[in-house]
Amino acid sequence: MSINLTILGCHSATPRANAFPTAQYLEINNRHFLIDCGEGTQRQMRKYKVGFTKINHIFISHLHGDHFYGLIGLLSTYGILSREKELHIFGPKGIKEVTLLQLKISQSHAKYPLIFHELTSKESELIFEDDKVTVRTIPLKHRVYTNGYLFTEKEKPKKLHIDNINHYEEIDRADYNNIKAGKDIVLSTGEIVPNSELTLPPKKPLSYAFCSDTCYKPDIIPIIKNADLLYHEATFLADKTDLAKKTKHATTKEAALIAKEATVNKLIIGHYSGRYKDITLFKDEAQEIFKNTKLAEPGKVFKII
Amino acid sequence: MSINLTILGCHSATPRANAFPTAQYLEINNRHFLIDCGEGTQRQMRKYKVGFTKINHIFISHLHGDHFYGLIGLLSTYGILSREKELHIFGPKGIKEVTLLQLKISQSHAKYPLIFHELTSKESELIFEDDKVTVRTIPLKHRVYTNGYLFTEKEKPKKLHIDNINHYEEIDRADYNNIKAGKDIVLSTGEIVPNSELTLPPKKPLSYAFCSDTCYKPDIIPIIKNADLLYHEATFLADKTDLAKKTKHATTKEAALIAKEATVNKLIIGHYSGRYKDITLFKDEAQEIFKNTKLAEPGKVFKII
Secondary structure, eight states, X not given: OOEEEEEEEOBOSSOOTTOOBSEEEEEETTEEEEEEEOTTXXXXXXXXXXXXXXXXXXEOOOOSHHHHTTHHHHHXXXXXXXXXXXXXXXXXXXXXXXXXXHHXXXXXXXXXXXXXXXXXXXXXXXXXXXXXXXXXXXXXXXXSOOEEEEEEEOOOOOEEOHHHHXXXXXXXXXXXXXXXXXXXXXXXXXXXXXXXXXXXXXXXXXXXXXXXXXXXXXXXXXXXXXXXXXXEEOOBOGGGHHHHHHHTOOBHHHHHHHXXXXXXXXXXXXXXXXXOSOXXXXXXXXXXXXXXXXXXXXXXXXXXX | OOEXXXXXXXXOSSOOTTOOBSEEEEEETTEXXXXXXXXXXXXXXXXXXXXXXXXXXXXXXXXXXXXXXXXXXXXXXXXXXXXXXXXXXXXXXXXXHHHHHHHXXXXXXXXXXXXXXXXXXXXXXXXXXXXXXXXXXXXXXXXXXXEEEEEEEOOOOOEEOHHHXXXXXXXXGXXXXXXXXXXXXXXXXXXXXXXXXXXXXXXXXXEEEEXXXXXXOGGGHHHHTTOXXXXXXXXXXXXXXXXXXXXXXXXXXXXXXXXXXXXOSEEEEEOBOTTOSOTHHHHHHHHHHOXXXXXXXXXXXXXXX
């Protein structure tokens, strides 16, 4: 069980030579997700050696260009690479129409199954679940309909405490599934061996919360509570709180407050406005409120094992 | 009168860390044009210090993603930069619908006038003309409807031969416009001073022909005849002539043949397939047929003064 998050892009919309709009590659519990896909994401994926073929699910937060204009290029590339596997796209309503029109007009219809999951709910909802991971939406507040995403590992079965099990000759492999499922074992003597003696607790499931773009929205705190890792946008320093309000973005201090109140383990901030030349100021400000704050930077990898 | 061509991107579609799809910035006779706009073009413009605001006309050859997926990002950026000037987009039919849908879905409608000139003709046609420059289409042959573009400086008026004019006291500034317009001057003595004595020939108008993507199509030769500068795609080396035919692309040798037959002054080749690691082979092969061949590379500038 682990999280491995690669920042592919972390700047806001205005293009600069060394700025890249939002995109992240998340490996969690052996699942591989792309989160947002600003222009140039596929080139960043090549640069940071992200395997294209591992990704089967793409989560788009909102339909501002700096979060999804790179999607169509990636989908076309999957066509060039002769992809055959299903690809699932999660994002706001409208993403299907615009994507299919672009593919049609380029005469590059996807030959692989392209499955859209269009979101419209303003409540947090479970949108993906398999045996390894769940994904829930985190309703955000921006100038257009926007969701963050909470990625959570599934609870694993208990681990066998082999040393203790070996004390009991009677217990054999046939019992292991029952033990993992939490059952006590009754010996032929009638003695009950409690499950707690035969098992070790499973590793705590990890979670990653992605929140961009959004203004300060404390009602997300219960959803992201105790996340191991939180990415929260911080477009502005605190001196631009008014501008943040107006444009429905967050400041460093607001992002840090969310992290603190949600008692997450680590905060990553990003989506820096182009007006700031020195992004270390973002870290300094956020750390006044939440010490374990890190800066998103292209190519940076955050690991939790 | 001059041509100043900056290559912003010159690779074919498959993304690589150091490859950029087609885009060129052309200054010709003090006009500023963008030709094609693959994903990431706006970032390349920043990198090579191309002024966004100078561009009022964008020419898209065809609607394959590697030639136009960067357009929507650029148009959105013009919105962020509060552009007010008209922007003209020339390209195949369909470009308007897909662009407007993308702007609508992002709720980033252009506040500046965005004027589409959709092309459908299979014959070469004059699509732009002002007092400095004309632009004609060059019908190409690719898997989808495609045009190249021929940019030609307008013929300038004749220059005044001031030394000769000064021999005639009678001729004054009031006559200059007539002289520039090619008229002879009749002196009070009845003597006719021929225009050729009073003028110097204007500098030859320059022309640039952009041809991508296309298979070998010799019927474009009359259109691009004697161009000062020709960009012609060469996706493959000659060993892949069959693949070029199949995918409707050109090889180095085919591009060079076109340049030779059209007796252009200089050939630039590009749109290299990702399969080739060493692009100098492209130059070697093309130069066997057309000596003055140069390789397109991101950031390279071709000047003609």
